[in-house]
Amino acid sequence: MPHMNEHAASYYAATARQAATYPALDQQLHADVCVIGGGLTGVNAALELAEHGLSVVLLEARRIGWGASGRNGGQLIRGIGHEVSGFARHVGQDGVRYLQQAGIESVALVARRIEQYGIDCDLRWGFCELANTPAQFAAFSDEQRNLAELGYRHETRLVGPERIHEIVASDQYAGGLVDMGSGHLHPLDLVQGEARAAQGLGVRLFEQSPVLRIEHGSRVTVHTARGKVHAQSLVLGCNAHLDELEPRLSGKVLPAGSYVMATEPLPEHVAQTLIPQNMALCDQKVGLDYYRLTADRRLLFGGACHYSGRDPKDIGAYMRPKVLKVFPQLADVRLDYQWGGMIGITANRFPQVGRLRQHPNVYYAQGYSGHGLNVTHWTAKLLAEAIATGHSQGLDVFSAVPHLTFPGGKALRSPLLALGMLWYRLREALG
Numbered sequence: 001m002p003h004m005n006e007h008a009a010s011y012y013a014a015t016a017r018q019a020a021t022y023p024a025l026d027q028q029l030h031a032d033v034c035v036i037g038g039g040l041t042g043v044n045a046a047l048e049l050a051e052h053g054l055s056v057v058l059l060e061a062r063r064i065g066w067g068a069s070g071r072n073g074g075q076l077i078r079g080i081g082h083e084v085s086g087f088a089r090h091v092g093q094d095g096v097r098y099l100q101q102a103g104i105e106s107v108a109l110v111a112r113r114i115e116q117y118g119i120d121c122d123l124r125w126g127f128c129e130l131a132n133t134p135a136q137f138a139a140f141s142d143e144q145r146n147l148a149e150l151g152y153r154h155e156t157r158l159v160g161p162e163r164i165h166e167i168v169a170s171d172q173y174a175g176g177l178v179d180m181g182s183g184h185l186h187p188l189d190l191v192q193g194e195a196r197a198a199q200g201l202g203v204r205l206f207e208q209s210p211v212l213r214i215e216h217g218s219r220v221t222v223h224t225a226r227g228k229v230h231a232q233s234l235v236l237g238c239n240a241h242l243d244e245l246e247p248r249l250s251g252k253v254l255p256a257g258s259y260v261m262a263t264e265p266l267p268e269h270v271a272q273t274l275i276p277q278n279m280a281l282c283d284q285k286v287g288l289d290y291y292r293l294t295a296d297r298r299l300l301f302g303g304a305c306h307y308s309g310r311d312p313k314d315i316g317a318y319m320r321p322k323v324l325k326v327f328p329q330l331a332d333v334r335l336d337y338q339w340g341g342m343i344g345i346t347a348n349r350f351p352q353v354g355r356l357r358q359h360p361n362v363y364y365a366q367g368y369s370g371h372g373l374n375v376t377h378w379t380a381k382l383l384a385e386a387i388a389t390g391h392s393q394g395l396d397v398f399s400a401v402p403h404l405t406f407p408g409g410k411a412l413r414s415p416l417l418a419l420g421m422l423w424y425r426l427r428e429a430l431g
């Protein structure tokens, strides 16, 4: 697995409400489907498969939610993280429309799951996309119109620079686009709650059970240090942590470190002034700033991407100037938690969903490029549908978008992407 610190100090790990533990696999099991990876992709695939009536074993190398799923910004935002109209030549106009709807429906799917299984994860509605420049603010009108054309049912509203303080107490922004159909939540509580729901439906979950080897065939056998799972089908939900387990897939995803910190709890009047309507906020920069208040009134602030494979030595010292640029009034605030996680970036910033050409009973979903809370739920649904019924039209659309391999293999992936990002940053600085 790529280098990453253990992030013992994650705010989410310290405040998780449903931290059940699951045993390590030490026996031989049979199942219809074996799922590898206990993040949002794997857990939701397992849950959906069980809802379809299939027997499922899920194997997680560390703990449920240990990867990006339990460390992210908690922003539940519509869309697939990329302007999908550019993929028309691969999926056609109907395909583009499907992907746009999936970007909206996937948020509703998360909300339904939370409600259906009674998952306590601090879900709050309200998100504001922030413009760093007047040109970006002007472009928000088009975005709002596009949403209306798609039949978006939730309130959206433009907020000009003169009223932006009603949303966020910062002088950095040229306006915003409010979307009441997106929001924020405690992601570790979400994924652990979903794991508990999956267990309730009969899914057998194992933690501390890294898969070491996969034996392919009409049935797969998956090996851990002390156990084996024999299954008809396999789901790979390892994202940026897949590494050598399936090199044909890991070469298509670049693991990049992203960092988050949480302040001490803020006095109520300070929190109220900072983000008066308790929305999730995200700007437009290349290494974007994203932030929100937690349920216990901390500012949780994330940003930046490192492609070097090395975390900053002191994440707090690295993040503090970014926070103070947006909120200079927080100069004296204490940082209580700081951590990082691995984002799986793809060359076209579009998630990769499909099945292995050489082994069609092996399915995968990965590479959400930093926008996975909603999309993982959708891809998991498609994988389960394909496995349970033999076909999923949605999966066909997703997998028609090419899954590009980073040139130069593992050794060159990071330097090339770092160069590419430098170019974007330069353009941003000049433009």
Ligand SMILES: Cc1cc2nc3c(=O)[nH]c(=O)nc-3n(C[C@H](O)[C@H](O)[C@H](O)COP(=O)(O)OP(=O)(O)OC[C@H]3O[C@@H](n4cnc5c(N)ncnc54)[C@H](O)[C@@H]3O)c2cc1C
Pocket: 036, 037, 038, 039, 040, 041, 042, 059, 060, 061, 062, 063, 064, 065, 066, 067, 068, 069, 070, 071, 072, 073, 074, 075, 076, 077, 209, 210, 211, 212, 237, 238, 239, 240, 241, 242, 245, 258, 259, 260, 290, 302, 340, 341, 342, 343, 365, 366, 368, 369, 370, 371, 372, 373, 374, 376
């Ligand atoms: C810092 C950060 C902030 C983010 N913020 C947001 C946000 O605000 N909104 C948003 O929508 N998205 C955000 N994302 C992206 C989102 O978190 C991810 O897209 C999503 O969690 C991916 O889920 P996953 O299950 O595919 O991968 P992961 O959660 O990374 O799970 C993969 C799991 O596979 C396991 N695994 C790997 N190899 C093996 C093996 N051999 N055997 C067994 N298990 C194995 C790992 O231990 C890991 O638990 C953020 C990501 C990061 C890192």
